Amino acid sequence: MAQAVAIIGTGQTECGKRFDVSYPELIREAVTRAFEDAGIGPEDVDAVVAGSMPPAMEGVNNPHLYWASAMGACGKPLMRTATCGSTGISLAHTGFYHVASGMFDTVLVVGGEKMNEGDPQGTMATVADPFFQRPFLAGAPGIFSLQSNEWAHRYGIEEKRVRMAAARISVRNHDAALSNPYAHIRIKTTVEDVLNARVIAYPVRLLDVCPASDGACAVIMASEEKAKKLGRDQAWIKGVGYCGEQAFFGEGDKVVWKSAINAAKSAYDQARISNPRKELDVAEVYNPFTFQEMLFYECFGFCDFGKGCELVEQGVVMPGGELPCDPSGGVLCTNPIGATGLQRVSEVVLQITERAGDRQVPGAKTGLAHAMGGLDQFNGIMIISTEL
Amino acid sequence: MMPSRVAIVDFVQTKHSGHLAENVQELTFGVVKKLMDRVGIDRSEIGTMISSSADYWQGISCSNSYYYDSAGGNLKSGSKVGEDSAFALIYGMMRILSGHYRTALLVAVTKCSECPSEHTLTNLSADPFFQRPVGVNGLSVAGLQARQYVHRYSPPVDAAARVVVKNRSNAAKNPYAHVRSTVSLDDVLSSPPIAAPLRHLEVPVTSDGACALLLADEQTARELCDDPVLIEGVGWSVDRSFIGDRDLLKGALPKAAAMAYGKAGIGDPGKEIHVAEISETSSYHELLWSEGLGLCKPGEGWRLATEGISSLEGALPINPSGGLFGANPQVARGLVRVGEAYLQVRGQAGDHQVPNVGKALAHSVHGLGGQSHSVVILGH
Numbered sequence: 001m002a003q004a005v006a007i008i009g010t011g012q013t014e015c016g017k018r019f020d021v022s023y024p025e026l027i028r029e030a031v032t033r034a035f036e037d038a039g040i041g042p043e044d045v046d047a048v049v050a051g052s053m054p055p056a057m058e059g060v061n062n063p064h065l066y067w068a069s070a071m072g073a074c075g076k077p078l079m080r081t082a083t084c085g086s087t088g089i090s091l092a093h094t095g096f097y098h099v100a101s102g103m104f105d106t107v108l109v110v111g112g113e114k115m116n117e118g119d120p121q122g123t124m125a126t127v128a129d130p131f132f133q134r135p136f137l138a139g140a141p142g143i144f145s146l147q148s149n150e151w152a153h154r155y156g157i158e159e160k161r162v163r164m165a166a167a168r169i170s171v172r173n174h175d176a177a178l179s180n181p182y183a184h185i186r187i188k189t190t191v192e193d194v195l196n197a198r199v200i201a202y203p204v205r206l207l208d209v210c211p212a213s214d215g216a217c218a219v220i221m222a223s224e225e226k227a228k229k230l231g232r233d234q235a236w237i238k239g240v241g242y243c244g245e246q247a248f249f250g251e252g253d254k255v256v257w258k259s260a261i262n263a264a265k266s267a268y269d270q271a272r273i274s275n276p277r278k279e280l281d282v283a284e285v286y287n288p289f290t291f292q293e294m295l296f297y298e299c300f301g302f303c304d305f306g307k308g309c310e311l312v313e314q315g316v317v318m319p320g321g322e323l324p325c326d327p328s329g330g331v332l333c334t335n336p337i338g339a340t341g342l343q344r345v346s347e348v349v350l351q352i353t354e355r356a357g358d359r360q361v362p363g364a365k366t367g368l369a370h371a372m373g374g375l376d377q378f379n380g381i382m383i384i385s386t387e388l
Numbered sequence: 389m390m391p392s393r394v395a396i397v398d399f400v401q402t403k404h405s406g407h408l409a410e411n412v413q414e415l416t417f418g419v420v421k422k423l424m425d426r427v428g429i430d431r432s433e434i435g436t437m438i439s440s441s442a443d444y445w446q447g448i449s450c451s452n453s454y455y456y457d458s459a460g461g462n463l464k465s466g467s468k469v470g471e472d473s474a475f476a477l478i479y480g481m482m483r484i485l486s487g488h489y490r491t492a493l494l495v496a497v498t499k500c501s502e503c504p505s506e507h508t509l510t511n512l513s514a515d516p517f518f519q520r521p522v523g524v525n526g527l528s529v530a531g532l533q534a535r536q537y538v539h540r541y542s543p544p545v546d547a548a549a550r551v552v553v554k555n556r557s558n559a560a561k562n563p564y565a566h567v568r569s570t571v572s573l574d575d576v577l578s579s580p581p582i583a584a585p586l587r588h589l590e591v592p593v594t595s596d597g598a599c600a601l602l603l604a605d606e607q608t609a610r611e612l613c614d615d616p617v618l619i620e621g622v623g624w625s626v627d628r629s630f631i632g633d634r635d636l637l638k639g640a641l642p643k644a645a646a647m648a649y650g651k652a653g654i655g656d657p658g659k660e661i662h663v664a665e666i667s668e669t670s671s672y673h674e675l676l677w678s679e680g681l682g683l684c685k686p687g688e689g690w691r692l693a694t695e696g697i698s699s700l701e702g703a704l705p706i707n708p709s710g711g712l713f714g715a716n717p718q719v720a721r722g723l724v725r726v727g728e729a730y731l732q733v734r735g736q737a738g739d740h741q742v743p744n745v746g747k748a749l750a751h752s753v754h755g756l757g758g759q760s761h762s763v764v765i766l767g768h
Contacts, residue, residue: 065626068627247413
């Protein structure tokens with residue numbers, strides 16, 4: 001099969017309202033850190049992959065070209081990948097195929113977003129087609145609240161129970177973000193706070209929703225030979241999976257969600273994982289909305305369908321549990337969208353190489369990184385492990 | 389098993405136009421359905437779908453969300469590459485070379501008729517602080533570049549205009565072209581200046597269009613068609629973000645070309661390439677890009693036009709399809725160039741066929757003044 005691909009360096013910026021830097025300066029911050037981490041320089045890179053959300057987010061067309069100098073990409077092959085919310089994981093996949101194809105030895109992968117430059121909800125409102133869906137699906141919370149309600153209704157899960165489980169996820173992520181120096185929202189919350197927060201789009205409340213962040217992330221990938229030569233052979237990409245589905249929200253089942261199920265299955269098959277709950281040590285699940293995370297647990301095979309709440313109630317996905325999720329604080333606390341999926345990859349790498357600091361999951365060897373995008377339409381997975 | 393070579397099985401394009409009535413979903417569905425019917429496969433035989441479009445050039449955020457299913461990708465693995473659809477070919481090729489997929493469906497679409505003017509959108513490509521306020525856009529940079537070309541190389545005054553006459557005449561032979569009327573040298577030279585020294589007729593209009601192309605590993609390709617066309621080399625490169633930081637007559641193209649030629653084993657492109665489809669974003673750009681591609685010496689691109697070398701009957705025909713003067717669907721045009729090069733190698737280009745094509749080159753460009761270039765070499 002494909003050539004083995006290692007992740008030899010990662011770099012993240014502090015996220016939040018980054019009015020102290022321009023867009024290219026923000027990118028440069030992440031790229032510089034990734035080079036420092038890998039112990040190489042721009043001259044050692046054979047190709048660059050870059051991407052973000054719709055360029056209207058920042059009002060700059062061709063953002064990758066705007067970043068070119070800041071990434072040290074000049075004179076090198078540069079390709080832009082963009083798949084909405086799943087952009088970060090699609091970038092990681094594009095970088096993976098650059099190396100897995102045998103075409104390049106060392107590839108820099110960069111994702112970024114400066115959402116406070118523009119109008120994020122305005123930009124995202126135009127993801128929906130202009131004729132049928134846009135008039136009532138405007139913005140991101142709308143579709144996710146519909147999905148959450150459908151999920152709870154399908155399995156007859158009591159409203160009180162769903163809200164409590166979602167609130168515990170919110171508290172878990174907010175607590176974790178306090179240990180992540182790159183996180184945007186760093187506040188102490190309680191279950192009561194979440195349950196009493198104002199409604200954004202029922203059942204989603206303010207503390208169930210991610211922020212709009214400025215931030216960037218860079219990851220450096222290398223071939224087996226290169227990684228071993230550099231002595232950076234501790235994180236290997238074992239599986240990649242991606243699946244997209246219909247443009248019209250109403251045409252697909254968003255509870256037994258095929259794109260999420262298929263993406264995970266492809267990645268597990270490649271990584272030879274048959275029991276993800278046992279074989280994974282950590283998962284960074286893309287959760288801009290708390291409720292949706294439980295649906296992902298089911299689609300990724302962490303539990304049976306309809307049993308997502310139990311994983312929270314039994315502590316399986318909580319700190320110290322069998323499969324701790326989102327030790328970084330996750331998307332819920334930090335969401336510079338073009339970088340977000342790549343941050344999941346970066347965080348899994350930090351976990352399995354035991355460099356996650358105060359948010360370290362003890363003994364983590366294999367992890368899952370995930371991102372979701374489109375109109376509840378795209379899901380992408382990457383499995384990363386210490387074992388080649 | 390990782391395959392060593394990737395081939396093109398088939399290519400389909402719309403009849404490009406200034407305004408196509410079909411929406412983006414209908415356009416992508418149309419080209420994909422026609423492609424699969426012609427190859428004789430159904431969706432179960434599609435491994436992965438890579439598309440190319442751009443949000444500003446579609447007037448819709450996350451542009452591939454809108455057509456992922458209509459482009460044949462439903463419940464399949466896929467991705468989208470931005471701005472230059474020739475990258476879809478390169479990414480699809482990588483996915484096949486990795487051994488993960490046997491086939492890759494590539495789809496590109498742009499409807500310029502539904503976008504703001506290209507001058508507005510390319511002005512947004514300029515950084516917001518220094519370049520944008522002074523009116524930097526695709527056209528004004530092309531004018532600066534043409535001015536520099538004239539200043540440095542002193543070509544005959546009608547050299548660039550001959551590119552327009554040639555390409556418009558070629559486009560008249562291409563049933564898929566948008567602009568199919570011919571112009572005389574006098575028409576071009578008497579058209580009003582638009583970004584001096586560029587005149588109105590020296591800049592292509594924009595178009596609506598879509599195309600689809602099927603890639604497969606060499607063995608699978610031979611099962612799917614009699615005469616697959618091999619990808620012999622690909623190369624791409626990017627230049628600095630600020631136009632003032634660059635030599636606008638050199639740029640990233642020689643690096644992109646060297647990478648592609650290195651892979652294809654081409655030492656003397658001017659002799660070994662039999663036909664080239666070049667994204668000539670203006671008349672002067674065809675001269676400049678020909679030089680960057682090494683099809684002639686630097687500063688001598690104009691000779692290809694004045695000596696008839698680049699004409700349909702010449703020694704090295706450039707843009708037999710009519711190039712961007714024939715059809716210019718901004719993002720889709722890169723994959724259209726690849727498709728036209730494919731038709732030339734296959735001998736299926738019809739009235740604009742160049743005889744005995746062994747190797748064909750497709751070039752694409754995006755970004756101000758050609759910040760990013762890609763080069764694809766096809767052969768048997």
